[in-house]
Amino acid sequence: MGERENDELDRSDTTLVIVTGVSGGGRSTVARALENVGFYVVDNLPQALMLEMAELAYAAGSPARLTAMVLDVRSRAFSADLTGAVHALKERGFNPHVVFLDAADDVLIRRFESVRRSHPLQGDGRLADGIAAERKLLEEAREQADVIIDTSHLNVNQLRRRVEEMFGGEDARRLRVTVLSFGFKYGLPPDADFVLDARFLPNPFWVPELRDLTGRDEAVSGYVLGQHGAVPFVDTYSRLIVGTAPGFEREGKRYLTVAVGCTGGKHRSVAIAEELATRLRESRVSASAQHRDLGRE
Template sequence: MVSDSAAAVAPQGTDDGNASRSSTDLVIVTGVSGGGRSTVARALENVGYYVVDNLPQTLLLEMAELAHAAGGTAKRTAMVLDVRSRAFSTDLTGAVKALRDRGFSPRIVFVDADDKVLIRRFESVRRAHPLQGNGRLADGIAAERELLLDAREQADVLIDTSHLNVNQLRARIEEMFAGEDSRRLRVTVLSFGFKYGLPPDADFVLDARFLPNPYWVPELREHTGRDTEVSKYVLGQHGARTFIETYARLINTTAPGFEREGKRYLTVAVGCTGGKHRSVAIAEELARRLRDVRLAASAQHRDLGRE
């Protein structure tokens, strides 16, 4: 089925087709079991790749053609090869050559680790090696190394994960395959009304109800925190700017730690009674302050317009 679809959308023999295929960013991920393929796959997803896991090697070309035809997010596709697949073969060289003959420019990432480290990892999760059979763990590892010898030799990126933890491996991949903007923590400052409930995805919850409510000012009641007159009123209240500055410093201080731990999205919820005046004004200003310190921040307003 995949083969027929790929053939239909990918006519061969045209220079223009080959030239356009070279713009499709293909990454092939393989390596020893227990080496960290799944971590590499998640890291590539973090930086915008469409990841196909456990792909049989015989379907590399068909998948590449489908990614090329689909365009959009599929223009950056990572294909993870798993020795456990029954269709796995040792001829990765031939498969990669077929891709290049068709005009693609794949990069091969191979993850490896010392035998002692692999044994410890398998034992820690109480799993057998996929090629172990009735033998020992060491037998399965040795068999896999033999199977993957050619793949390792032709890898564009070889990463030994023996002394890397999950976060360090993820960071390494993101540094290799993403620009700075893709790796940055993205902060959403979300205004909301307490009477409608807390946002379930909030990482921080800020309460702006200590400030006077513009709702009780007749000329401000029908306006929102996005309007200049309401914003000036809210931000002009005693303690408002100190409140914003305090949380801006807190978020800026903790952001590098969140990034090191692999968090890519942070939601800072700012609440007031109805989510129309105070929380909206505070959220807009806090997002602006965070952008001033070079964080990728935007303001969103969950309950604005619900009244």
């Protein structure tokens, strides 16, 4: 299995995903999702063993061609110098992808309180103290990330589905675009690479027969896309993303989040996000639409 097979492969053919992030951010869910799409997952790996684990995965050939390493700040061997560790992997010929899981402080506090657990770094202090200490420790890791997933408004199934869409399938090395609708009243998505504002369009909320529907309904979609400027808006951003996708792929970026916002995240942003994702797929860009705030109103 080893030598003959590896004569035909170089280290960049071994897909390495490094998962880290804040405690309570969803690392266990991501690990299970990666296993679902065929990854060999090593949980709670000390950072000092990353290069050794990568070499073992390469030597194993096909059985470990897809390998994920989940790093945990609670490991005694954890170091904030993730940049150096990733650089060492790249120098050896690997092409690692770093996924960072984040969530708002209030969400993390609720998650810890719901399971009646203390934060691993809070010591004798409060939950908020542990979260703050961990954020400081993880600053460099967050900056190093290829993709940041904010899990504040994602349930377990939504997070699992997002990870499976990112890493599943034969085209896992291609750029994958998530078109994410949201409501400005609930805050900007912190993991967005591009933010589009659909509030220049008339709001279907003020049309009585459309108020209780969503942007997924044909009546609302038709209304939104029929407004002056809506189709050129989608066309412009579709061309922008399609035109820059090859460059992102050349530079090793695999995941792009395009956030489309309106006031409440129910009508205009949802309709535009669905249409933009459709246009991107028609242009052979791997894209899916997700809706962060749908159902909150």
